[in-house]
Amino acid sequence: MSKPHQKFDLTYMMNRSTLFLITLFVLGFAVSRAGAQTAEIRFEKNTVERGSTVRGVVVLDLPEGLHVNSNRPESEYLIPTTVVVKASGIRAGKIRYPKGRDRTFKFSSDALNVYEGRVEFPFTLTIPKQLRNRTIQVSAKVDFQACTDEVCYLPDSRTAGSSIRIR
Known part of the structure; x- marks a missing residue:
């Protein structure tokens, strides 16, 4: 019982x-x-001549419902999105950050400048004439803080890699 x-x-x-x-x-x-954000590097050409400049872009894809602060957020307390591109033996040109979009969210009465959806960060690589490599390895690191309309997650980063053939 x-x-x-x-x-x-x-x-x-x-x-x-x-x-x-x-x-x-x-x-x-x-x-x-x-953790659903992805980053990749794309180039206008797969093969470039020594002494030339090639345009590239770092692409950050954000799923629907997520946003990240732009590179120039409205407040010093917000974490900006930053991109660093490195190439073996070459200095990458300055990253061109796109304008963000001003939006208001439940957690802030002030408009915040954010990126949403697919964000492209253009840059250039100038290939020295004396470069001996036949291939250049290129890497990118994107630092950001993803948020929904209600909550922000811990700061995070994504890395991407690609290569270019040299003639």
Whole structure:
């Protein structure tokens, strides 16, 4: 014969377990959404001549519902999006940051300058005439803080890599 408090304990434990599983699911969804940004490097040409300049772009794709602060956010307390491009033996030209879009969100009464969707950061590489390499490895690092309309996630970064053939 079971005691009345044993039934209560079992129901209580089942409710706690269900609540725990729901919390894990919601947190897992939020974390996967926060990590869904991707970055890549694209070039106008796959092969370039020594002594020439090639245009490239770092592309940051943000899923719907997420935004990142622009490179020039409206407040000193906001984390700007920054891009660094490095190439083996070559100095990359200045990154050209696009204008962001002013938006208001639930967590701020002031408009914030943000990037959403696909964001392109153009740059150039000038290939020295005396370069001996036949291939240049190029890497990019994008630092940002992703946010929804209600919450901001921890600052994060994405890296991308590509190569260009030299003639």
